[in-house]
Amino acid sequence: MSHLASPATFTGADAQLAAEISTQLEAVEARLYEVTEQTRKLPDTTSKHLLAAGGKRARPNLVLLTARLGEAEQDDIIDAAVAVELIHLASLYHDDVMDDAPVRRGAPAAHEVWGNSVAILTGDLLFSKASGVTAKLGPEAVRIQAETFERLVLGQLNEFAGPPEGADEIEHYLRVLADKTGSLIATSARFGIMFSGADQALAEPVRIFGERVGVAFQLADDIIDLTTASSESGKTPGTDLRERVPTLPVLYVRAAAARGDEAAAEVVRLLDADLTSDEALEAARAALAAHPVTERARAEALHWAEEAKAALEPVPAGRVKDSLFAFADSVVARSS
Numbered sequence: 001m002s003h004l005a006s007p008a009t010f011t012g013a014d015a016q017l018a019a020e021i022s023t024q025l026e027a028v029e030a031r032l033y034e035v036t037e038q039t040r041k042l043p044d045t046t047s048k049h050l051l052a053a054g055g056k057r058a059r060p061n062l063v064l065l066t067a068r069l070g071e072a073e074q075d076d077i078i079d080a081a082v083a084v085e086l087i088h089l090a091s092l093y094h095d096d097v098m099d100d101a102p103v104r105r106g107a108p109a110a111h112e113v114w115g116n117s118v119a120i121l122t123g124d125l126l127f128s129k130a131s132g133v134t135a136k137l138g139p140e141a142v143r144i145q146a147e148t149f150e151r152l153v154l155g156q157l158n159e160f161a162g163p164p165e166g167a168d169e170i171e172h173y174l175r176v177l178a179d180k181t182g183s184l185i186a187t188s189a190r191f192g193i194m195f196s197g198a199d200q201a202l203a204e205p206v207r208i209f210g211e212r213v214g215v216a217f218q219l220a221d222d223i224i225d226l227t228t229a230s231s232e233s234g235k236t237p238g239t240d241l242r243e244r245v246p247t248l249p250v251l252y253v254r255a256a257a258a259r260g261d262e263a264a265a266e267v268v269r270l271l272d273a274d275l276t277s278d279e280a281l282e283a284a285r286a287a288l289a290a291h292p293v294t295e296r297a298r299a300e301a302l303h304w305a306e307e308a309k310a311a312l313e314p315v316p317a318g319r320v321k322d323s324l325f326a327f328a329d330s331v332v333a334r335s336s
Contacts, residue, residue: 014319021064028060028081035082035129046114047129050089053107059084059188062327066192066206068320069199079133080191083145087184091152092125098156099243137195146186155179162246170251174215174288182214205314209324212308216331219301222247223335226289236308238285240253242275248300252293267291297336305332 015296032051038044060081067077096109097116111119127149134145155176163172189210193203225240226249240247252269256264270284288294305328315321 003232007127007202008138012325017065017068017319017323020068020072021061024078024081025057025318027078028057028085031078032085033081035133037084037207042118043122043125044112046110046126049107049110049113049122050104051090053104057085059088059184062185062188062210065320065323066189067196067198069193069202069315070196071198072194073195076137077192079137080141080195081188083130083133083137083141084184084188084191086126086133087145087149087152090123090126090130091184093119093126094156100296117308137191141191141194143189144187148183151179151183152204155181155183164178169246171247171253173248173251177215177218178211181218183216183307185214186210189198200332202315205311206324208311209308209328212304212311213328213331216301216304216308216328219248219297219304220249220332220335222249223294223298223301226285226294227335238275238281241284241288242281248297249288249291249294252296253291256291256293263291264293298332301332301335 033048036044036047036051038047055276063077063081063084064072067074092104093110097111097119103112109119110122114122131142131145134141155178157175157267158172163169186207187210189206190203192198193200193206222240225237225247228237241250253264253267253271257268267284267287270280270287273280273284275281275284307323308328312321312324315324
């Protein structure tokens with residue numbers, strides 16, 4: 001799962017807001033190290049492996065931003081931001097094992113250093129730490145965390161299993177994205193409202209915003225994998241194709257081929273070839289990127305970003321709403 005944003009991405013041109021959030025992020029960072037502290041060397045080292053590798057802390061950013069619709073300077077806000085980041089970090093340990101990913105955030109993936117069993121157990125350990133932090137926030141927070149965790153796992157399982165027979169493959173794919181990525185971003189936005197004393201009627205609008213932004217982000221990633229140089233995206237273009245990931249452009253082009261589109265059928269032939277060699281991968285990537293389905297997928301990402309912004313209609317005008325709009329725009333601008 002890719003990183004999302006920095007404080008500046010969330011806050012647009014509002015330098016003061018970016019500075020305020022950056023100050024709170026320092027407290028979040030310190031608390032993350034405190035919570036993951038272990039007395040034994042191995043679990044202490046493995047728990048801090050991805051934490052020390054960095055990352056943009058997008059989910060804590062979102063907690064801290066939506067909290068500014070109420071009283072943001074609350075200890076519970078820091079703990080809420082810590083909890084969602086711990087859940088995210090835990091999921092990365094598991095994701096990297098499932099994907100056999102060699103690198104995460106510029107460092108060797110945990111399973112490459114300590115093996116699959118230690119990586120999985122470390123993810124479990126961080127999930128337990130997240131639960132401990134969330135428990136201090138009250139039973140409603142625990143319930144929301146449990147539902148979010150369930151959706152994360154179901155998203156992975158449903159991706160692995162594929163759509164049920166007769167189901168719409170594209171609807172299935174979008175549901176997977178909403179569960180795997182959108183659910184935790186949604187909870188992050190929601191927690192900021194819950195623990196800042198903001199108008200609780202805003203919790204649902206920002207939750208919907210977060211879920212839709214998460215889908216938009218992953219759809220934009222589909223385009224980036226096809227069209228962006230590795231120096232910009234951090235991974236080799238076409239990686240998803242080589243790994244046979246059914247991204248939206250791939251789903252679109254297969255559907256077009258099934259309808260009799262000869263150009264799409266040629267792209268499918270290239271996609272289904274042996275993509276072990278860089279030459280074969282590049283031929284498939286270039287053909288798919290050039291087909292109109294890729295622009296159609298980009299339009300779908302833009303649609304989800306606009307739908308995310310539309311969900312914020314009940315949120316009062318001001319710097320928080322402006323920043324959420326800027327964030328939604330930045331998510332899809334990466335794929336342009």
